[in-house]
Amino acid sequence: MAAVHGDAHGHDEHHPSGIMRWVTTTNHKDIGTMYLWFSFTMFLVGGFLAMGIRAELYQPGIQILEPELFNQFTTLHGLIMVFGAIMPAFVGFANWQVPMMIGAPDMAFARMNNWSFWLLPVAGTLLISSFFVPGGAAAGGWTFYPPLSTQGGLGVDLMIFSVHILGASSIMGSINIITTILNMRAPGMTLMKMPMFVWTWLITAYLLVLVMPVLAGVVTMLLTDRHFGTSFFNAAGGGDPVMFQHIFWFFGHPEVYIMILPAFGIVSEIIPTFARKPLFGYSSMVYATASIAILSCVVWAHHMFTAGMPTVGQLFFMYATMLIAVPTGVKVFNWTATMWRGSMTFETPMLFAIGFIFLFVIGGFSGVICAIVPIDIQVQDTYYVIAHFHYVLVSGALFSLFAGVYYWLPKWTGNMYSETLGKWHFWLSMFFFNLTFFVQHFLGLAGMPRRIPDYNLQFADFNMISSIGAFGFGLTQLLFLYIVISCIRSGEKSPEKPWEGATTLEWTHLPCPAPYHSFEKPPIVK
């Protein structure tokens, strides 16, 4: 083991101390840690906005937030959660795990890695500070459709710059991940021997490089429409607001898969470990991931069925969207088959992974329902859609992040988390998540529109239930923070290999905690 990690005798953990360690670091583990803490901070900010939204919707009428501020809350909640919480969290996982899982000493472009991270706090600050400028934050929804976004105040400009910076950070992060995976794998680790998490990130990184420039382009067009007299999206000047929607969703739909493919990867690592069986259909999983990535680029207009489209277009996007269920179904089948007749144990990471499968399937099915044009025309912009994508993004992406944190915490910190509290975290999250979002299906089917601070009396009971669930879910995440901090500060020392079923390099070749510099000499993979 000493052959593969240089500091078995503690001789090369030299780095600046104090704040400068974090400012100047080029170490993938330090940068991964910063990504994870940044994303959790943004998760708390986005969560605070969600609590504000649910507090206002607790009862009909306007109680806490004026409609203008309510709209700013919904807009920034979406933007912060998507770009500030979920995406950076997965990049944090990639930073920590990809080099260790492929037997590389660090990321390929270590300094660019540092810069990718340090752009994020700037972008986050721009977004949050937009609440305090005249006119307040952007309020046209996280999709910032014109004409609302061409009419907004300074807050919209701050949002545009923030999106530019976040996009640049994502592109640099992706280039780094692609180069690391393609060039720095240990001898013997062929592409088809890579762990699933690495595969899903490789494909996700290509998707990011493909679509983030599209987002950058569309927000720049928005910016020039706002300030430099162009009319890309202004019908009065010969432009077309619907064109914005097409360009935005050409980015936006692959973005959904950018947020879920790494989640698939994490779950594909955890299920085999705790079922003590190799992943069923590994190659199918790789193929299915690639297939989902390609299909995700030809389905974007299912977000716009009500925007005006010929029947031929509606049918095309409906059929293409429904076909994505095939590779996704293959994945769910493979996870289930991996568990079939395995020696399963139910530690916290496994609970979150199983919770992920269970709830993600619900979100997937409601997605197929939304893909059907006549139904989508009914449920467009209602709480049914809100329920659908929270089942995908919260119980999908977020649950997989929790699963991954519990799974790799011993590797990152050298300490074990409290299993009892972890299980409490899971069950409370599970209960409150469903309390919050399941009833929103009923609200949506009954016709309650999204992004509205007030509602008719018939929606009152389900909204109250949903708000109680949301407060419970929010508080439960403070328990998660407590679990992580107490694990770092006073957790029981982790055994060298806490999960006996784990087979990837970071568990088989590195101690707990992973040394500051790992795999200076690459391991040989057979």
Place this chain on the structure above:
Amino acid sequence: MNKIAEKTGASAWQVAKAVMFAFMGIRKKSDLEHDAATLKPAQVIIGGIIGAIIFVLSIMLVVRLVVS
């Protein structure tokens, strides 16, 4: 396609089969190992792009048939 096939010995049909199975998301292990031994990444990428175009065209064809 033929030009690619000449380079490595993997036939266009083999590339097409690999891509077709990838679109469904399934592949037999023995076939996969055979693919891994013979196919080059460039072949798979070009095959994938052609596959995606065929996929889009075939859905368009179905749509035309449905609305005609």
